[in-house]
């Protein structure tokens with residue numbers, strides 16, 4: 001079997017300390033392979049965003065191992081980690097995180113330019129990505145002059161630009177009407193079918209149905225259908241699309 005693009009083993013993350021300690025993740029095992037989209041569901045506060053942040057190198061685990069394409073995150077210094085994030089990982093945030101002073105194309109080109117790609121090549125790649133999310137005509141428009149759905153598409157184009165191998169999406173359909181939400185899922189699914197690995201946090205079963213499998217978090221633990229801690233083997237094996245781990 002190929003090396004997973006994302007691999008988590010016994011990952012634990014506690015926020016705060018002492019009486020206020022919150023075990024946001026408690027012994028999580030997960031593999032996501034190229035061509036696979038995994039949905040993460042669970043109640044508010046169950047650790048979904050923490051899982052995504054750790055998978056994307058925005059937060060670090062207290063214990064356990066996180067590997068991106070076989071490279072342990074813990075072995076990288078801050079600069080190497082930032083470079084890995086920019087090159088390999090696309091992240092769609094709940095609140096878009098677009099830079100208001102930059103146009104759509106400039107927002108999308110930004111991660112490439114930060115990585116040393118020339119402005120011309122970065123713009124070209126940004127226009128391709130904006131075409132993929134079907135808003136090429138908005139390339140020179142600023143975020144404040146767009147609808148929520150259009151802004152979300154820009155955010156997705158930014159996560160997809162430059163062929164990232166791992167796409168992490170935290171409620172990417174959150175602010176959208178259902179038609180636009182389905183379209184966004186279609187874009188994400190297409191990129192995964194083209195070879196990326198995808199991890200999607202969603203509250204909505206109809207969006208999770210686009211995934212190859214769904215894992216459920218409760219109080220920082222991956223649970224099975226009965227609410228008990230899921231055994232690692234069932235978690236690491238892919239099941240049919242829309243199936244549960």
Ligand SMILES: Nc1ncnc2c1ncn2[C@@H]1O[C@H](COP(=O)(O)OP(=O)(O)OP(=O)(O)O)[C@@H](O)[C@H]1O
Nearest residue numbers: 015016022024042043044045046047048049050051
């Ligand atoms: N920076 C932080 N400091 C302290 N506690 C935190 C921090 N970030 C998250 N938590 C706590 O960790 C737990 C998991 O939070 P997380 O945001 O990962 O949950 P979630 O499942 O994404 O929730 P939601 O669906 O509401 O976004 C929660 O109890 C939360 O209050």
